[in-house]
Amino acid sequence: MATSIQRQLVVFDFDWSLADQDSDRWVFEVLAPELRRKMKTLKLDMQWTDIVALLLHELHDKGGSRDDIEGALRKMPFHPAMIRGVQALKAKSNPSTHFLCLSNANIVFISTILKDKGLDSLFDEVVTNPAEWDASGLLKLRRKIDPAGPQHQCAVGCSPNMCKGEELEAFLARHRPDFDRVIYVGDGSNDFCPILRLRSQDMVLCRRHRGLHKLITAYEGDETFADDRRVKAEVRYWTGAWEVEEIFGSL
Ligand SMILES: [Mg+2]
Numbered sequence: 001m002a003t004s005i006q007r008q009l010v011v012f013d014f015d016w017s018l019a020d021q022d023s024d025r026w027v028f029e030v031l032a033p034e035l036r037r038k039m040k041t042l043k044l045d046m047q048w049t050d051i052v053a054l055l056l057h058e059l060h061d062k063g064g065s066r067d068d069i070e071g072a073l074r075k076m077p078f079h080p081a082m083i084r085g086v087q088a089l090k091a092k093s094n095p096s097t098h099f100l101c102l103s104n105a106n107i108v109f110i111s112t113i114l115k116d117k118g119l120d121s122l123f124d125e126v127v128t129n130p131a132e133w134d135a136s137g138l139l140k141l142r143r144k145i146d147p148a149g150p151q152h153q154c155a156v157g158c159s160p161n162m163c164k165g166e167e168l169e170a171f172l173a174r175h176r177p178d179f180d181r182v183i184y185v186g187d188g189s190n191d192f193c194p195i196l197r198l199r200s201q202d203m204v205l206c207r208r209h210r211g212l213h214k215l216i217t218a219y220e221g222d223e224t225f226a227d228d229r230r231v232k233a234e235v236r237y238w239t240g241a242w243e244v245e246e247i248f249g250s251l
Pocket residue numbers: 013014015016017186187188
């Protein structure tokens with residue numbers, strides 16, 4: 001089967017998947033731990049992107065600058081094996097590999113980190129929440145899906161800001177013909193919706209001990225579990241980025 005794969009797509013979640021940390025939490029852990037604490041209380045009854053947007057405002061009010069935020073992002077943990085792994089895979093011509101990033105972080109956090117790691121040309125597209133610096137150095141963050149407009153139709157449980165499954169399908173529709181294989185690298189419960197849409201020839205690289213791992217293993221051995229909530233693709237598990245590099249090397 002491997003010989004029939006000429007064109008493949010690697011889809012990366014960003015936090016705890018491509019990067020070895022969660023960028024939304026990290027920025028506040030580094031610059032304002034009291035706001036990091038506040039995240040936990042707000043999380044009980046507020047949408048996540050809205051929380052980060054609010055706390056970026058509060059950080060700005062406390063004097064947190066654009067330089068501070070960019071500096072924190074540049075020193076966020078990022079495994080050298082992940083950089084090697086994606087660069088080696090992208091350099092191979094047979095099969096040819098396209099890359100898509102699907103993330104609930106935001107475009108400024110992601111592009112700042114990618115640029116620092118020399119990966120700014122890795123992805124064909126980065127699909128995430130929009131954000132921009134204003135003249136005063138405030139990072140203005142918004143949900144990808146405007147809360148005032150039409151909402152996504154996801155029944156799996158994606159956050160209102162974005163359905164990763166719908167975004168994956170929209171990307172695939174923009175990049176016909178179908179890829180011979182899709183490989184999805186993820187860790188979180190919000191990666192469950194897109195991987196349910198993968199085919200049997202596709203592959204999931206699931207990080208152990210996090211939300212996605214729990215959702216996949218929850219139904220293993222349960223014959224009565226609904227078929228539309230089971231992953232059809234092959235699932236491989238990893239803990240450290242060196243294992244992703246190893247799997248990429250064997251594709
Ligand atoms: Mg993640």
